[in-house]
Amino acid sequence: MSPPSALDHISRHRAAPLPPEERRAAIVAATIPLLIEHGAMVNTRQIAEAAGIAEGTIFRVFHDKEQLIDAAVEQAFDPGPTDDALRAIDRSLPLEARLEAAAGIIQHRVSAIWRLMAAVGRTKPPESVHPPGEPHRPPNSTALAELLEPDRDQLRRDPLTSAQLFRGLIFAASHPALADEPLPPAEIVTLLLDGIRDQDPPGTR
Numbered sequence: 001m002s003p004p005s006a007l008d009h010i011s012r013h014r015a016a017p018l019p020p021e022e023r024r025a026a027i028v029a030a031t032i033p034l035l036i037e038h039g040a041m042v043n044t045r046q047i048a049e050a051a052g053i054a055e056g057t058i059f060r061v062f063h064d065k066e067q068l069i070d071a072a073v074e075q076a077f078d079p080g081p082t083d084d085a086l087r088a089i090d091r092s093l094p095l096e097a098r099l100e101a102a103a104g105i106i107q108h109r110v111s112a113i114w115r116l117m118a119a120v121g122r123t124k125p126p127e128s129v130h131p132p133g134e135p136h137r138p139p140n141s142t143a144l145a146e147l148l149e150p151d152r153d154q155l156r157r158d159p160l161t162s163a164q165l166f167r168g169l170i171f172a173a174s175h176p177a178l179a180d181e182p183l184p185p186a187e188i189v190t191l192l193l194d195g196i197r198d199q200d201p202p203g204t205r
Helices: 006-013 020-041 044-051 055-061 065-077 080-087 095-120 142-154 159-172 185-194
Strands: none
Touching: 020 044, 020 055, 020 065, 020 095, 044 055, 044 065, 065 095, 080 095, 080 142, 095 142, 095 159, 095 185, 142 159, 159 185
């Protein structure tokens, strides 16, 4: 029996055929970490190797690298995975624990988007997220509000308003342009629930 060729080696490591939409999603998923590491200078050979495909496959899915970068940025702004992670938080946990888990999830999203946008030199979200000329709309906070619903009777605001305030606080306490160092999730939750006033000021301890 003849020894395996280089082509056999590539075939063994190349991804199995996928439906077009799954192939597109797989290429985008492989591209995002490369963009964060290398910026827009990443080449399609690197992307193909990371995705386990032939380089030519990229151009059967995307017109050019720029269109692939656009798709990667759009994917980073997709709230679906974050909402799924929020809905997976155990509702039986105490309110503080639920919110701390949520803060960590949203902090990760803020960090990932900022790192990607900085790496590719983008300053605005894609048009699919914020179409030109349309008024700005706050992000959908339904999944976050669902975490607050079991403790509605403890809140000064309804769960959706509370969720919007919580999301804004997380962003302000996490975005590199607004905070020198991101606050730990537990401290963000404390600020949300207790405010910034010291509950045990000097002279009363």
